[in-house]
Structure formats: C-alpha cells, structure tokens
Amino acid sequence: MQPNPTPPGSPRYEKETHIGLQPASIQARIAGTAAVRDYEDKQTTLSSAIDATKYLVADLKNFNHGEWKIRYPHFSQNAPNTIASDDEAKSRRPPNRRTLTFADEPLSYTEVVLQETASTSNQVKRSVTLAPMTAEPNSMSEDVAGETASVKEDFSILHLDLNLGATRHAKALISQLERSSISALIDTRLTASLSHLSLLHARIHDAHSRVLVTGDLNAGKSTFVNALLRGSEVMPTDQQPLTTRFVEVVSAVENDDKEEIHILNLDSKYDALDPSTFTVAPIEELEKLATDMDNDPSAPPLRVFLRETKNVTNPSILHNGVVDISLIDAPGLNRDSIKTTANFARQEEIDVVVFVVSAANHFTLSAKEFIIQAGHEKAHLFIVVNRFDQIRDKERCRRAVMEQIKELSPETYEDAKDLVHFVDSAKVAFGFDDSSDDAEDVDAAFSHLEQSLRSFVLVNRAKSKLGPAQNYITHLLADVELLASANTIVATQERDGALAEVDRVKPELDRMKRGKDTFEDGLVGEEEVVTSKAIVASQSSLRHALDSVGRGELAKGLDMPVYPGLLGAWDYAGEVRRALLASLDIAVRQCEDDARVATTEAVKVITTLGEKHLPVDVERSKRVFNSAAMFFNHAAKKGRRTSGLQYVGLGLAGNSALSHVAVSDIFDLQHLLFLTDSVPSEAGKQSAFRDLIPASMAGEVGGLGAASLAVGAFSMAGSQTMALRTIFESAMHLSDLASNPVVRKWAGPALGVMAIGAIAYVIYELPRTIPRNVGRHLRSELLTSSGAIDDADETPFFEAEAQRIGREVRKVMRLAAWDLRERFRTALEARGEIVRQSEETAREATHALEWFTEVEQRVEVIRSQVGLKL
Numbered sequence: 001m002q003p004n005p006t007p008p009g010s011p012r013y014e015k016e017t018h019i020g021l022q023p024a025s026i027q028a029r030i031a032g033t034a035a036v037r038d039y040e041d042k043q044t045t046l047s048s049a050i051d052a053t054k055y056l057v058a059d060l061k062n063f064n065h066g067e068w069k070i071r072y073p074h075f076s077q078n079a080p081n082t083i084a085s086d087d088e089a090k091s092r093r094p095p096n097r098r099t100l101t102f103a104d105e106p107l108s109y110t111e112v113v114l115q116e117t118a119s120t121s122n123q124v125k126r127s128v129t130l131a132p133m134t135a136e137p138n139s140m141s142e143d144v145a146g147e148t149a150s151v152k153e154d155f156s157i158l159h160l161d162l163n164l165g166a167t168r169h170a171k172a173l174i175s176q177l178e179r180s181s182i183s184a185l186i187d188t189r190l191t192a193s194l195s196h197l198s199l200l201h202a203r204i205h206d207a208h209s210r211v212l213v214t215g216d217l218n219a220g221k222s223t224f225v226n227a228l229l230r231g232s233e234v235m236p237t238d239q240q241p242l243t244t245r246f247v248e249v250v251s252a253v254e255n256d257d258k259e260e261i262h263i264l265n266l267d268s269k270y271d272a273l274d275p276s277t278f279t280v281a282p283i284e285e286l287e288k289l290a291t292d293m294d295n296d297p298s299a300p301p302l303r304v305f306l307r308e309t310k311n312v313t314n315p316s317i318l319h320n321g322v323v324d325i326s327l328i329d330a331p332g333l334n335r336d337s338i339k340t341t342a343n344f345a346r347q348e349e350i351d352v353v354v355f356v357v358s359a360a361n362h363f364t365l366s367a368k369e370f371i372i373q374a375g376h377e378k379a380h381l382f383i384v385v386n387r388f389d390q391i392r393d394k395e396r397c398r399r400a401v402m403e404q405i406k407e408l409s410p411e412t413y414e415d416a417k418d419l420v421h422f423v424d425s426a427k428v429a430f431g432f433d434d435s436s437d438d439a440e441d442v443d444a445a446f447s448h449l450e451q452s453l454r455s456f457v458l459v460n461r462a463k464s465k466l467g468p469a470q471n472y473i474t475h476l477l478a479d480v481e482l483l484a485s486a487n488t489i490v491a492t493q494e495r496d497g498a499l500a501e502v503d504r505v506k507p508e509l510d511r512m513k514r515g516k517d518t519f520e521d522g523l524v525g526e527e528e529v530v531t532s533k534a535i536v537a538s539q540s541s542l543r544h545a546l547d548s549v550g551r552g553e554l555a556k557g558l559d560m561p562v563y564p565g566l567l568g569a570w571d572y573a574g575e576v577r578r579a580l581l582a583s584l585d586i587a588v589r590q591c592e593d594d595a596r597v598a599t600t601e602a603v604k605v606i607t608t609l610g611e612k613h614l615p616v617d618v619e620r621s622k623r624v625f626n627s628a629a630m631f632f633n634h635a636a637k638k639g640r641r642t643s644g645l646q647y648v649g650l651g652l653a654g655n656s657a658l659s660h661v662a663v664s665d666i667f668d669l670q671h672l673l674f675l676t677d678s679v680p681s682e683a684g685k686q687s688a689f690r691d692l693i694p695a696s697m698a699g700e701v702g703g704l705g706a707a708s709l710a711v712g713a714f715s716m717a718g719s720q721t722m723a724l725r726t727i728f729e730s731a732m733h734l735s736d737l738a739s740n741p742v743v744r745k746w747a748g749p750a751l752g753v754m755a756i757g758a759i760a761y762v763i764y765e766l767p768r769t770i771p772r773n774v775g776r777h778l779r780s781e782l783l784t785s786s787g788a789i790d791d792a793d794e795t796p797f798f799e800a801e802a803q804r805i806g807r808e809v810r811k812v813m814r815l816a817a818w819d820l821r822e823r824f825r826t827a828l829e830a831r832g833e834i835v836r837q838s839e840e841t842a843r844e845a846t847h848a849l850e851w852f853t854e855v856e857q858r859v860e861v862i863r864s865q866v867g868l869k870l
C-alpha cells in the first residue's frame with residue numbers, strides 16, 4: 001500500500017481535498033464524525049418513532065381484538081347506483097370525492113372526501129372526512145381538484161391482499177366477508193406490521209454497512225476492492241475474467257482478529273456465531289475459491305475476514321472506527337450473473353452499490369440492464385469509471401460517460417460530483433511508478449473517491465438504514481390515519497344511529513314500564529270482577545231454580561208429563577224427576593249463557609286494555625274469542641253428565657242416582673206424618689214447613705204417631721199450610737179425647753173411615769203431590785250434592801255449578817290476559833333489549849370515536865418525529 005504522497009500543506013493537497021486546509025483524511029474523519037453524530041441523533045429519534053408506532057399498532061391490534069372490530073374501508077370513484085359509465089361518473093364528480101363502503105357492509109355507503117397531502121419531508125398524510133352535503137362538482141376549485149386528482153385510494157401496508165385470484169372479483173368477494181373475518185384479516189396485517197417494525201428497529205441499530213462492488217467483466221472490480229483495502233492485494237486480479245462468486249471482505253476484528261474464509265451455507269441464514277451455517281477455509285485458499293471456473297453465479301458466497309495493515313492517518317474503508325463496512329466483490333456481469341447480482345443488490349442489507357465500469361468500454365448492455373434494475377431499489381449508485389489512465393482523450397470520455405449516466409440513473413447524475421469518479425485503481429492497488437507524472441493526480445482522485453464513498457456510506461447511511469424505516473412508518477401512519485378516519489366516520493354514524501334508536505324506543509319503554517302495573521292490575525281486576533260476578537249470578541239463579549224445583553215447578557218451556565193413572569204412578573214419578581232435573585239443566589245452561597255474555601264483554605275490556613298499553617307495532621292476537629266454545633266438550637271429555645237431552649244443561653237428568661225413583665217420591669209418609677224436612681235446611685234459612693211448627697213442640701212432633709195420618713187426611717182440603725195446621729190441631733184434640741170412653745168406643749170405626757178417606761185422597765192427589773215430592777227430594781239431594789256422579793264433598797249443586805262456571809270464565813280470562821301479558825312482556829323485553837343494545841353500541845361507538853381521534857393525534861406526534869430530513 002502506498003502512503004499518501006501529497007504532504008499536508010502543499011498547494012496540490014489543498015486543490016484536491018476539496019474540503020479545507022487540513023489533510024483529506026482528517027477532514028474526511030471530521031466530516032464522518034459529524035455525519036455519524038447527526039446519524040445517531042436521527043437514529044435515536046427514529047428509534048423512538050418506531051417504538052411509538054409499535055405501541056400504536058399494538059394498541060390498534062388490542063382495540064381491534066377486544067373493543068371494536070376495526071372496519072376496512074373501500075373507496076370507489078363511482079357514486080352508488082350510477083348507471084353512467086365509469087368515465088362519465090368520474091368526470092362529473094369532484095376528483096377527491098369518493099363513495100365509502102365497508103367490506104363487511106357493501107350495501108351501505110357514505111359520500112366522503114379523501115385527502116392526501118405529501119409534505120416536503122416525504123410525509124404522506126391521508127385521511128377521509130364526510131363530504132359536505134352541498135358540494136357540487138363545479139364548486140371544487142381547480143387547485144384542490146388538481147391536487148387531489150391522484151389520491152391513492154388503497155392502503156399500502158395494511159392493504160388486505162386476499163389472494164383471491166382475479167382482482168376484478170376480489171372486491172366482490174371481500175364484500176361478502178363478515179365483520180369479524182375482516183377484523184381478523186386486519187389483525188394479521190397489524191401483526192405482520194409489528195414484526196416488520198421490530199426488524200426495522202434492529203436494522204437502524206445495526207452498525208454494519210455493506211458495499212456491493214459490481215460491474216462489467218474485467219472492469220477492474222477486484223483491483224478497485226484491493227485499492228480500497230489500501231493496496232493489500234486481497235482479491236485475485238487478472239487480465240481474464242476471474243471472479244466467479246460473491247466475496248465479502250470483512251475486518252478480521254469481527255472474527256476475533258482471525259483471518260479465515262467462511263463459505264456460506266445456502267440452506268441456512270448465515271450467522272457468524274453458528275458454525276452450521278458456513279464452512280471454514282484458510283485465507284490462502286481465497287484465490288482458488290473465488291476464481292474456480294466451475295462456480296456458477298449461484299455458488300455460495302464467501303466471507304473473508306481480513307486483518308488490515310494499521311494505518312492511523314488513512315485507515316481503510318473497512319474499519320474507520322465508527323461503523324463496520326464490508327466490501328463485496330461480485331462476479332463480472334454477463335447474461336448468467338446479471339439476475340443474481342441484481343437480486344443480491346436488492347438485499348436490504350446492501351447499503352451502497354458501487355458500479356465499476358471500464359472507461360474504455362463505457363456501459364455495456366449488461367451494465368445498462370443492471371443499472372436500470374438496481375435503480376428501482378437504490379436510486380443512487382456510486383459509479384467508478386476505472387482504467388481512466390488508459391484513456392487518451394479524457395474529457396471526451398468523461399462527457400460520453402456522463403451522458404450515459406444521465407440517461408441510466410438521473411439521480412446519480414444529479415450528484416455526479418460525489419457519486420461518479422474517474423480513477424485508475426490499478427495504480428492505487430499495485431503502487432505507483434514514482435517517475436509517473438500523474439501519480440499525485442491519480443492519488444488525489446482516488447482519495448476524493450474514498451472520501452466520497454465514505455460519506456456516501458456514512459452520510460447516506462441514514463438513507464440506507466433509516467430511510468426504509470422512515471418510509472415504512474410514513475406509509476404505515478398514512479394507512480393508520482386513513483383507517484382511523486374511516487372508522488371515525490363509521491363510529492359517528494353508529495353512535496348517532498344508536499342514540500336515535502334509544503331516543504325512539506326509550507320513551508316507549510318508559511311508558512310501558514310506567515303502565516305495567518296499571519295494565520297488570522287491569523287484567524287481574526277484570527278477571528276477578530267478571531269471575532266473581534259470574535259465580536254470584538250463577539249461585540243466585542241456580543238456587544232460585546232449585547227452589548222452584550223444590551216446589552215441583554218446571555222451568556218455562558217444559559211441560560209436566562201426563563199422569564197415566566195410579567198404575568203408572570211409578571213411571572210418572574220417574575218422568576217428573578227427569579223433567580225437574582231437565583229444568584235445572586236449563587237453568588244451568590242459562591247461567592252458562594249469561595257467563596258467556598259477561599265473558600265476551602270482559603274479553604273486549606281486556607282487548608281494549610291491550611290496545612291502550614301495547615305499542616302500536618306489536619302484532620295483535622289474531623284469535624277471535626268464540627264464546628260458544630266455553631263449557632263445551634266437558635261431558636265428552638270427562639265422561640260425566642251425559643244427558644240424553646241434547647244441549648240441555650250438563651245432564652243432571654243423566655245422573656242415574658238422581659233419576660232413580662223412590663217410594664217416597666209417590667207417598668212421602670215421613671213428610672205427611674212428621675212434617676219434617678228430610679234434610680236440614682240451609683243454615684239461617686228455615687223451611688216454610690218448619691216455620692209452622694212451634695219451637696216448643698218440635699220435640700214432640702215425632703211422638704204424635706199414626707193418628708195424625710187420618711186426621712191429616714181429612715184436613716188436606718185447603719192449602720197445605722192449612723192442612724198441616726189442622727193435622728196438629730186434630731191430633732192434639734184426639735189425644736185429649738182418648739180418656740173419654742164414648743170417644744174410645746167410636747174411635748175405631750171413625751179412624752177406619754178416616755184412613756180410607758185419607759188413602760183415597762192421597763191417591764186422588766198423586767198427580768200433584770208426586771211433582772212436589774220429587775221436587776222436594778231433589779232439592780234436598782242437591783243441597784248436599786253437586787249432582788255429579790262422583791261427588792263426594794257434599795257441595796250444594798248451585799255452589800258447585802257456580803264455581804264450575806266461575807272456573808270456566810276465569811280460564812277464558814286467564815287465557816286472554818295471558819296472551820296480552822305475553823305480548824306485553826315480549827314487547828317490553830324487546831324494547832328493553834333494543835335500548836340496552838343501542839346504549840351499548842352508542843357507548844362503544846363513542847369510545848371508539850374518542851379512541852380513533854386519539855389515534856389520529858398520536859399519528860401526528862409520531863409523524864413529526866419521522867418527518868426528519870435524512
């Protein structure tokens with residue numbers, strides 16, 4: 001390696017260093033140190049921006065997961081339902097006006113204004129706001145229209161790539177996805193974004209820079225690398241194309257100061273600390289390994305750890321005390337290697353691409369192709385025009401080359417002073433011929449190149465290391481902002497919709513709650529009133545009917561059977577019995593009819609109550625109350641009271657126990673002789689017969705004996721009351737006379753006559769007494785029996801029937817009330833649920849609204865950090 005031949009302070013030194021009065025190396029180091037300091041500041045700022053973005057994205061993820069399923073907006077230029085063609089529709093709408101739909105809800109849309117602003121520091125700000133209702137296409141100023149005409153509608157980083165094949169249909173398919181599916185897809189994007197942010201974080205803290213040296217075959221790449229390594233002839237060089245694989249030269253400091261070669265294992269990611277990812281070879285084998293003609297462009301790269309010659313004043317580019325730089329010597333470009341090299345250059349870790357071109361050959365086709373390809377990733381290239389010494393007309397060559405660069409890489413051409421260098425690497429690499437006149441010029445040119453390359457690596461390291469992070473965060477923030485503003489719109493709409501729903505339903509709910517007790521009381525009250533009225537009315541009319549039957553009277557419309565004579569008295573009694581029972585059945589039927597009418601009215605009252613309390617939109621019962629269905633089918637169902645008379649009551653007449661004729665139905669001796677009611681009267685209500693017996697004599701009546709019969713028989717001419725009174729009086733009289741011998745003498749024949757007369761009379765009176773007897777007996781029986789075959793509890797007939805009618809009425813009322821009550825309850829619950837859910841939605845949407853507004857603020861803060869000029 002040749003020391004710098006220009007002593008500090010010489011005029012030539014000042015001319016060539018371009019910086020100042022100090023030696024170029026010192027100037028370069030000062031500039032480098034300042035650049036590194038600046039870099040470190042930017043690195044710190046960007047690092048905290050990355051952290052803040054990570055928190056933001058993680059918060060978004062959590063929010064999406066736990067609190068609000070983030071909606072994915074879709075913007076379209078066309079107004080919905082437009083039948084105009086795309087072009088027509090677009091031309092009539094303001095350029096930044098869009099129709100916003102959400103992937104999970106493609107049918108509802110909102111008119112919005114999509115805004116995109118790009119600041120000088122490359123900060124992209126994209127957000128969406130509700131379109132003003134009155135905005136007319138022509139009201140948009142030219143400026144605004146022009147500025148926003150090319151607004152990007154889609155997301156760049158959070159874009160949901162559904163990989164559904166033809167993009168034409170992708171939007172249609174995404175529209176069919178549910179909100180939760182979309183939210184899950186967003187979650188996946190956020191997760192990917194988080195891990196990418198971690199990578200970027202690691203990258204901006206990575207102290208390594210890698211410089212790829214590539215160029216045409218034989219352009220002098222290896223020679224240039226050797227020159228950069230201060231003349232240590234590391235890379236083999238030859239007249240013939242030589243380098244056949246990528247060789248990365250790294251300072252041995254990174255390998256415990258050990259010089260050796262690592263042959264990278266293509267199957268695994270290289271890790272200097274993991275021996276399984278490479279094979280070690282001695283440094284002496286470098287030439288053999290790097291120039292093996294059997295290598296193809298995909299041969300595993302080599303990593304060479306090189307111990308440098310220590311040169312304090314002018315250290316090699318590998319180790320300059322600030323960052324570690326490695327140089328990668330690439331095989332010359334040809335058809336086979338161009339793709340591999342372009343791919344290599346595209347690697348994120350490659351900070352700088354140095355393109356070596358032979359001054360004599362200018363840019364070959366392969367070179368042009370490579371530069372154009374590499375230009376997509378790395379706008380700026382460092383171009384070394386080598387073997388300049390061999391050019392005679394240097395100015396012409398310079399012009400020609402610059403013309404080509406201008407065309408191939410305009411950005412590089414812009415910075416040509418620092419990025420394009422015409423040098424003679426061989427002289428620097430292999431040493432100067434001291435006699436050479438241009439030695440100093442050559443060295444100065446190469447020093448300038450080195451300084452520029454260092455600066456390009458160090459100063460632009462910000463771009464290569466921090467740039468991707470800045471670029472990524474910028475776009476991510478724009479996406480987050482767009483997502484947040486779109487979700488703000490949807491949250492506002494959801495909140496307003498939910499609050500409107502609460503406003504609509506809550507008053508109704510409150511009204512129902514307030515009216516609930518009145519409604520309930522009304523239902524219960526009506527049921528109670530109508531039921532008890534039916535019971536009382538039935539009791540009264542049935543008791544009345546029973547009393548009539550007790551007097552042997554038939555119901556209106558029924559005729560007393562014809563008395564067939566003494567011989568048919570038994571059958572007659574049976575028929576009378578059935579007729580009287582039928583009378584009761586008719587009375588029962590009448591009670592039922594009355595109950596039907598009352599129930600029909602009460603059902604109407606209940607329906608009115610329902611109309612009053614049920615909200616209008618609640619469906620009313622379609623059931624029509626059919627009162628005829630009341631009291632129906634009981635007999636058939638329960639197998640009781642199967643009256644032979646169709647529809648005549650409940651069939652008391654069919655009760656065999658009741659229709660059974662007893663002797664007393666014809667001759668009620670007990671009644672005639674003892675004047676006793678055969679059953680105790682109802683409490684507090686003495687029978688008409690009993691009224692006639694003085695209380696003091698009641699105990700003696702039984703002792704009057706058979707004598708009463710004859711006396712009574714004669715006395716039964718008038719009303720029954722009179723006859724009975726006469727019986728008493730006669731009996732009393734007879735007992736007084738019994739002590740008289742005359743009376744005793746005539747008593748026998750007289751009694752005989754009286755008995756015959758009595759019997760004749762009784763027989764004569766049978767057509768009238770049988771109904772009374774039967775009626776009395778029936779009445780007595782039905783005062784202690786419900787009349788049902790299986791009656792066991794001695795409930796009076798009228799009471800049992802009244803209760804039965806009451807039960808039926810209550811059943812109908814309960815059913816009618818139950819239906820209403822159910823409808824009321826369901827409506828109340830449904831409204832309660834709507835209010836609850838709407839309030840919940842409003843609460844969540846309000847929270848989301850606040851949260852997304854906060855996200856937009858956070859985005860602004862991070863953006864101010866990321867907006868630094870790199």
Ligand SMILES: Nc1nc2c(ncn2[C@@H]2O[C@H](COP(=O)(O)OP(=O)(O)OP(=O)(O)O)[C@@H](O)[C@H]2O)c(=O)[nH]1
Binds near residue numbers: 223239426
């Ligand atoms: N005169 C002159 N010759 C040079 C210069 N640079 C390189 N050479 C010569 O050009 C030949 C090729 O140099 P290399 O460095 O092997 O070229 P390369 O681009 O690495 O070759 P491959 O990697 O095989 O494509 C060698 O003989 C070098 O001595 C230079 O600046 N001036």
